[in-house]
Structures are given as structure tokens and as C-alpha cells.
Amino acid sequence: METSSYIHISNLDLVIALVFVAITILLSYWQRLGLERDIAIGTVRTFLQLLTVGFVLQQLFTATHWVWVILALAIMTTVASHNAVKRQAGSKQGLFMIMTVAIAAAGAITLLLVIGVILRVRPWYQPQYIIPIAGMIIGNAMNGAALVVNRLHSELILRRNEVEAMLALGATAKQAAGEALRESLRTAMMPTINSMMTVGLVQLPGMMTGQIISGANPLDAVRYQIVVMLMIAAATGVTAIISAFGALGVFFTPNHQLSLRLELGKHWDEYIAKSKNL
Amino acid sequence: MDEVTDLLAIELSHLNKVKPVLLGDTLTKLEVIHDLSLVIPKGEVLALIGPSGSGKSTLLRMINRMEEPTSGSILLYGSDIQHMNVRKLRRRVGMVSQTPALLPGTIEENISYGPKLRGEPCDAAHFLDLVGLEKSLLQRPASALSIGQQQRMSIARALANNPEVLLLDEPTSALDQTAARNIINLICHLSHRLALTVIMVTHVMEHAKAVATRIALLVHGSLIEEGEAVEFFSDPTTEAGRKFLRGELFESGD
Structure with a gap:
């Protein structure tokens, strides 16, 4: 073979x-x-x-130098978080930082395990492995980050009355956002879980197809794909939870109040600019 | 001095609140509260009245710090609430909103929500009884209640934190007349029984008359008239006050 x-x-x-x-x-x-x-x-x-x-x-x-690989990963992460921010409904202020941290953290954790432990690629920066795998991780992490923050934003607006009732009873922002948070995380995880349910039944994943065309044994290709599916699920979950907790920090004030940002939507940036000029 | 502060539950001094609001698609600033000073003695029931858009709800929401004033200070028994832990403040100053908010779970879980946050036990049956609901309802989902009952439950839930002050934001506006009158009677009953300090926003004159010991009339964010309810209802000192009693000040939309 x-x-x-x-x-x-x-x-x-x-x-x-x-x-x-x-x-x-x-x-x-x-x-x-x-x-x-x-x-x-x-x-x-x-x-x-x-x-x-x-x-x-x-x-x-x-x-094949680690500097170039790190640079490529950094560019991929930046573009991904920029894209995830672009897909947000309200104000985008502060979200880029949150999503970059979330995607980078999820990428680091999953790459460490896949490249370092499962595939044991030596040296670790061999582009043939790390670049395509990082691409899949970062791409899915991007979707997770975009979905979770978008949903959290709309859930908090929808559940305003309930959230404020909990705050008024002495709950922290995190406690009051509990249901909204869970709902957003479920939304972000669903596409990944659905693809785990149907993978191979309807269509073969791109990477597996590519490996098979390049002459790999289908059973080998399948093993790769299994690792890829599992790592994508973890990367999506980790990105979603970090993004969501980060986003709570901009959707609530430090005093456990819902931020005006939710009311003002896109006009939030204008409001911030005007308040600074006073 | 200490005796005086003991008698004053809430002191508002020179409060101002400027809020950004969206009119269509333009962002403008609105002066919601203008240089407002007011004291509320312990155990009094203050009705905060005025046309819609006069800043009543905003004023209420600043007292448990759901919103922050732009300037001025709010004291709770002599201590500035700006320097308090927000969550401790909100336990001492309970709030009931216009439309009853249902938390997920049973009625018992709803009522014990506040105490449970602190890991304290809660006799939910006692508070249910206090607001005139059957104890047999405890294990039912909150959504099984009628809207009037839901508002009673919201009051029970606020009381379960044993607050010193209770803020009520138009607690009857979502209810029909009978349910509204029952809630007003309940508030009367509770304020006597628990010696609570109550601040209630309302635009219904009959409700203010039935429950209030003091009245504060707000128009365009300014305090126009303030004093004993009995005096206000028999002889209001301002034209706005007389208008209110004739029912003219309201539904003006603003």
C-alpha cells in the first residue's frame, strides 16, 4: 500500500x-x-x-520551519475570528478579542492532542499534517463561536424579563444567564453533533475523499476521519464555551446589570463614541 | 443622627439620569430624571405616580441598581448603595416587575430561588400562604397559574428574600380589574403585616389611593409634588396634582 x-x-x-x-x-x-x-x-x-x-x-x-507554521496558524485564527465577528447581529465591539482567544485556545488544546499524542508527528510542525488539521479545527471553531454569541445575544433580549427577575433576586450575571447560556451552547454544538450522526451515510467527508483518491487504504482514511470528527466536536465545544463566557462580559455590566448594548444594537458604537466626547 | 437614619429607609438626593434612546433610527439623549430629591421613611408605602414616560420606572430601577444614576446619590438606611455589594443590596431591596416573570421549574423552586442562591433553606409554603395562594400548588409548574396568581407568586418570591424595601413596578398593569384590585389589597395587607417599606409605581389613581401613605408625583423626570397621601388626595398643592386627581394627566402618552 x-x-x-x-x-x-x-x-x-x-x-x-x-x-x-x-x-x-x-x-x-x-x-x-x-x-x-x-x-x-x-x-x-x-x-x-x-x-x-x-x-x-x-x-x-x-x-518546513516552525516560524512559518505558527505564522500560518496565526493568520488562520485571525481570519476566522474576524469572520465570526462579522456574522454578529448587534454591535461588534470587543468581540474580536474574545473570539480570537476562544479559537486559539480550542485550537491549541486539540492540536496538542492530535499532533502530539495521537499522530505523534515529529517534528510537530510538519505542514502536511498540522496545516490541514488546524484548518478543520479553526473552521469549525469559527462556526461555533459565531453561532454561540449570536444566539446568546438574541436569547438575552428574548428572556430579558426572566433574566432581570433573577438579577433582582440577587443572582449573578452568570446565574441569571444560565438558561440563555445553555440554549446558545446547544445551538453551537448541534451542527457538529448532527454531522457525527450522519457522517459516511450521505456523503464522504472531504478529507477522507481526498485521502482515498490519493491512494490511501479506505480503512486508514476512516481512522483519520474518526479522529477528525471527535476533535472537531471538542474544538467546537471549547470555543463555544469560552466565547459565551467572554460574551457575557460584554452583554452584562460588572454590576450584574444587562448592558444597554442589548437595547441599542448597532447604535451602541455610536453611543460609546459620543460618551467619550463628553 | 443615627435615630434619624434608622427612620429613613431610602434617601434620594439630587438624582439625575440621562439615557440614550432610539427614536426610529436616531440615537438621542433623554433626561429621564432631573435633580430629584426625596426621602421615604421606614414602613411607609409610597405611590410613585405620573404620566407614562415621566421616569417612574427608571427611578425605581435605580434603587436596586438595575440601572445607575448619572449623578446624585441613593442611601439605604444611611449607607450609599453605590458602595454596597450589588447582590446584597438586591436582597435587601426586592423588586416585582410589570409582567410576572416565570423562572423555570415549579412554584416552590420559583419562590425559593433567592434563598437558594445563598444556600439557605426557604419555607416556600409560608410565603405562598402569605400571598393567599394554596399550598397544594407548590409542586405545580409556575406556568399553570393564572396571570393574577403569577403576580402573587412573584411577590412571594421577592418576599422570600426577607427584603427591607419592596419595589413594585406597575404590578397590576398586566391584570384585569378584579385581579388588580386583589393585588392592591394584598399589598395593603402585606405592608401592614410585615412593616415593609414599599415603593409602588402606578398610573391608576384608585390604586394609589387604596394603598399609599405617601405620594410622589413625577412629570418629565422632575418631582412636582410630594407628601402625605391623605393631604394630597384631599388638597393637592399643584395644578399637575389636581389634574392627576381628575384623571387628566394620564394616558397623555407623552
């Missing part, structure tokens, strides 16, 4: 693949979906982004 000979895709093959784009664009034109422009932009971006990443990864693989 030493074969790593698989069919390569030439430049001409890539051009032929544009037939798929033509089909999609024709479909959009025929049904007047008005998506032609978006499909074109999407195609260009797919080419540009993936070719750039491919190039960067190739450089990374030949350089």
Missing part, C-alpha cells in the same frame, strides 16, 4: 472544468435567476484563492 500515484489534473483539465461553470451560467440565464455575475465572480475567486493557498502551502512545505 505504498502507492501515492494518482491522476494529476493538468491546466487543460482545469479549463475543461469551466464547462461546469458554463452549465451553471446557462441555467441561471434560462431561469432568469440573475446569478450570472455572482457565478462568474465565484469562479474567479475559487481559482484565485485556491491557487494562492496552494502556492503558499507549497512554499510552507518546502520551507
Whole structure:
């Protein structure tokens, strides 16, 4: 099972693949979906982004230095938390820091176990392993962070009366937010748990597919995928809980009051800017 | 001096509150409370009256620090509440909101919520009895109660913390007339029996008349008239007060 000979895709093959784009664009034109422009932009971006990443990864693989790997992980984390913040409904103030810490912490814990203990990659910074695995962890952590904070925000607005009743009885912010917190964590965990339920039944996960095409034994590929599924669940959970507790710190004041931020929504930033000018 | 502070449950002095509010999509600042000073002696029932939007609820919410004043001070038995532990303050100053808030779980769990936070036992049956609800309801979910009963339960839940002051924010506004009158009678009964200091926000003149020993009339965040309820209802000193008694000041929307 030493074969790593698989069919390569030439430049001409890539051009032929544009037939798929033509089909999609024709479909959009025929049904007047008005998506032609978006499909074109999407195609260009797919080419540009993936070719750039491919190039960067190739450089990374030949350089094989831990500094470059750490830099790549840092960039991935920053982009992920930026994306998670972008998906928030109300004010975004203070959320970037919280999500960066959450994603970085979850990434560090899960990578340590997968790279250091389960795969025992030596040296640990071999890009072939750490980069794709970190990509999966950070991508899922990003979704977890985005979901949990968004849901916590709307739950606190929805449950305002209940939360304030508990605060008025002497509860801490954390105690009063208990139900909202649990509901948000469940929301963040659900997609991961659902995918654990159906994995392999409907479609094969991308990484497993890739390994099989590259000539890996399916039973080996499956073992990788099992580790990946479990590590994603843990990474999502850890990110969600750190983000949620961090977000409690901005949705409540230190005096166990609901923050005006929940009332003002997007205008919160404007309010903060004005109060500073006084 | 100590005897005097013992007799004054709450002292508000030169309170101001400026709040950001959204009018449509524009952020503006609203002066909700303007230079308000008021004392509430121990054991009195103060009705805080005034048209909607006059700052009554905000004033109430500053007394248990659900909101902070922009300037001025609030003393509870002579101590500045700014320097108190917020959670200890809220145990001493209970609050009941307009719409009854149900916590998850049974009626017993609702009532014992406050004491349980501190790991203290709570005789939920006693407090249920105090507000005139059957003890047999203890193990029922809170959602099984009618809205009037839910408000009684909310009062029982606030009382379970043995507060020194009880804040009531329009406790009858979500109820029908009969249920509202029953709640008002209950508040009368409780304030006598427990020697509680009560501050009740209301815009119903009959309710203020039935329960209050003192009256404070707020218009646009300013204290317009304040004093003994008996005197106020027989001879209000301000035009706003007379208007209130004729029922003209209300539903003005503001």
C-alpha cells in the first residue's frame, strides 16, 4: 500500500472544468435567476484563492520551519475570528478579542492532542499534517463561536424579563444567564453533533475523499476521519464555551446589570463614541 | 443622627439620569430624571405616580441598581448603595416587575430561588400562604397559574428574600380589574403585616389611593409634588396634582 500515484489534473483539465461553470451560467440565464455575475465572480475567486493557498502551502512545505507554521496558524485564527465577528447581529465591539482567544485556545488544546499524542508527528510542525488539521479545527471553531454569541445575544433580549427577575433576586450575571447560556451552547454544538450522526451515510467527508483518491487504504482514511470528527466536536465545544463566557462580559455590566448594548444594537458604537466626547 | 437614619429607609438626593434612546433610527439623549430629591421613611408605602414616560420606572430601577444614576446619590438606611455589594443590596431591596416573570421549574423552586442562591433553606409554603395562594400548588409548574396568581407568586418570591424595601413596578398593569384590585389589597395587607417599606409605581389613581401613605408625583423626570397621601388626595398643592386627581394627566402618552 505504498502507492501515492494518482491522476494529476493538468491546466487543460482545469479549463475543461469551466464547462461546469458554463452549465451553471446557462441555467441561471434560462431561469432568469440573475446569478450570472455572482457565478462568474465565484469562479474567479475559487481559482484565485485556491491557487494562492496552494502556492503558499507549497512554499510552507518546502520551507518546513516552525516560524512559518505558527505564522500560518496565526493568520488562520485571525481570519476566522474576524469572520465570526462579522456574522454578529448587534454591535461588534470587543468581540474580536474574545473570539480570537476562544479559537486559539480550542485550537491549541486539540492540536496538542492530535499532533502530539495521537499522530505523534515529529517534528510537530510538519505542514502536511498540522496545516490541514488546524484548518478543520479553526473552521469549525469559527462556526461555533459565531453561532454561540449570536444566539446568546438574541436569547438575552428574548428572556430579558426572566433574566432581570433573577438579577433582582440577587443572582449573578452568570446565574441569571444560565438558561440563555445553555440554549446558545446547544445551538453551537448541534451542527457538529448532527454531522457525527450522519457522517459516511450521505456523503464522504472531504478529507477522507481526498485521502482515498490519493491512494490511501479506505480503512486508514476512516481512522483519520474518526479522529477528525471527535476533535472537531471538542474544538467546537471549547470555543463555544469560552466565547459565551467572554460574551457575557460584554452583554452584562460588572454590576450584574444587562448592558444597554442589548437595547441599542448597532447604535451602541455610536453611543460609546459620543460618551467619550463628553 | 443615627435615630434619624434608622427612620429613613431610602434617601434620594439630587438624582439625575440621562439615557440614550432610539427614536426610529436616531440615537438621542433623554433626561429621564432631573435633580430629584426625596426621602421615604421606614414602613411607609409610597405611590410613585405620573404620566407614562415621566421616569417612574427608571427611578425605581435605580434603587436596586438595575440601572445607575448619572449623578446624585441613593442611601439605604444611611449607607450609599453605590458602595454596597450589588447582590446584597438586591436582597435587601426586592423588586416585582410589570409582567410576572416565570423562572423555570415549579412554584416552590420559583419562590425559593433567592434563598437558594445563598444556600439557605426557604419555607416556600409560608410565603405562598402569605400571598393567599394554596399550598397544594407548590409542586405545580409556575406556568399553570393564572396571570393574577403569577403576580402573587412573584411577590412571594421577592418576599422570600426577607427584603427591607419592596419595589413594585406597575404590578397590576398586566391584570384585569378584579385581579388588580386583589393585588392592591394584598399589598395593603402585606405592608401592614410585615412593616415593609414599599415603593409602588402606578398610573391608576384608585390604586394609589387604596394603598399609599405617601405620594410622589413625577412629570418629565422632575418631582412636582410630594407628601402625605391623605393631604394630597384631599388638597393637592399643584395644578399637575389636581389634574392627576381628575384623571387628566394620564394616558397623555407623552
